[in-house]
Amino acid sequence: MAEIIQRDGTWAFDGDTVRITPGLHRSVPLFRQTYGEVAVPLAAVSGIVLEPERRRGRLRLRLREGADPLLQATCGRLPDAADPYRLTVDADRTGVAEYVAEEIRRALLLDRVPKEPVKAYLLPGPPVPVSVRTSDGTVSFDGTRVRIDWADTSERVKRATGPRIITMGDLVQVEWLPPTGHEDGSLRFVTRETVFSKLPPEKDPYALDLWGSARRNLLTAIVAAAVTARLPHPSTRAATRDVEPAARADAPPPGSDHHDVLLRRLRELGRLHRDGVLTDEEFAMTKAAVLRTF
Numbered sequence: 001m002a003e004i005i006q007r008d009g010t011w012a013f014d015g016d017t018v019r020i021t022p023g024l025h026r027s028v029p030l031f032r033q034t035y036g037e038v039a040v041p042l043a044a045v046s047g048i049v050l051e052p053e054r055r056r057g058r059l060r061l062r063l064r065e066g067a068d069p070l071l072q073a074t075c076g077r078l079p080d081a082a083d084p085y086r087l088t089v090d091a092d093r094t095g096v097a098e099y100v101a102e103e104i105r106r107a108l109l110l111d112r113v114p115k116e117p118v119k120a121y122l123l124p125g126p127p128v129p130v131s132v133r134t135s136d137g138t139v140s141f142d143g144t145r146v147r148i149d150w151a152d153t154s155e156r157v158k159r160a161t162g163p164r165i166i167t168m169g170d171l172v173q174v175e176w177l178p179p180t181g182h183e184d185g186s187l188r189f190v191t192r193e194t195v196f197s198k199l200p201p202e203k204d205p206y207a208l209d210l211w212g213s214a215r216r217n218l219l220t221a222i223v224a225a226a227v228t229a230r231l232p233h234p235s236t237r238a239a240t241r242d243v244e245p246a247a248r249a250d251a252p253p254p255g256s257d258h259h260d261v262l263l264r265r266l267r268e269l270g271r272l273h274r275d276g277v278l279t280d281e282e283f284a285m286t287k288a289a290v291l292r293t294f
Contacts, residue, residue, distance in 0.1 A: 044122035065117035069125035069229035125229025135212035160268035185210035
């Protein structure tokens with residue numbers, strides 16, 4: 001067993017698996033503490049490096065392309081501090097870090113692990129159910145469908161459409177962008193009907209506009225990873241795009257109550273359109289989203 005224990009976390013390698021456990025110190029980002037322990041099979045590893053710095057070192061685990069749904073969902077956009085495959089190493093422990101790195105390199109050679117992209121996820125992704133609250137609303141995923149409940153601070157156009165429920169059969173992919181500097185982030189669920197949508201996140205009923213607490217907004221990457229893990233792998237996604245979507249599980253049963261709700265939401269959208277809040281394109285897009293729900 002090769003192991004290194006730091007304030008930032010613990011890495012342990014038993015010859016088959018690199019087990020990464022985040023530290024409990026307050027300096028460890030909320031994202032890593034919430035994401036929890038990660039067990040990386042050797043077959044998912046493409047390499048490991050120890051990057052020396054003036055006072056500390058940095059151990060980085062490189063994963064094969066397509067092996068991890070978290071990396072697939074975030075596309076390398078996670079801040080360094082939130083990256084679970086990065087470990088800050090104290091200067092007096094760099095020798096131990098190099099030993100751990102060398103043991104992993106040796107195992108990669110002995111097992112002849114290729115560096116090419118994989119055709120299936122080798123890590124399971126976050127467990128479900130998972131739910132994250134943001135300034136724009138609360139997004140939840142139970143393994144079969146995504147639900148977005150809008151906040152009071154959401155745009156009126158979103159609140160007028162009501163809660164958004166998206167089944168896995170309707171989803172094509174997830175697009176996640178973290179907030180950076182003065183730019184808001186977003187979490188957008190791309191469906192077969194909205195794949196060409198050009199609505200900005202603040203008005204898109206299929207997207208969360210991530211503003212406010214950057215620390216908490218990063219947690220939406222966990223939802224993005226959990227959904228991504230249950231979508232077709234990128235290597236096979238093209239072959240599944242033409243498959244007819246499953247019957248909509250989120251369609252409410254017919255009845256006068258639902259008819260009244262539909263009329264109220266359409267009237268609200270009409271007012272927003274007349275008041276100039278929605279452009280013609282935004283009105284058509286949002287109206288279509290409401291009608292699909294019903």
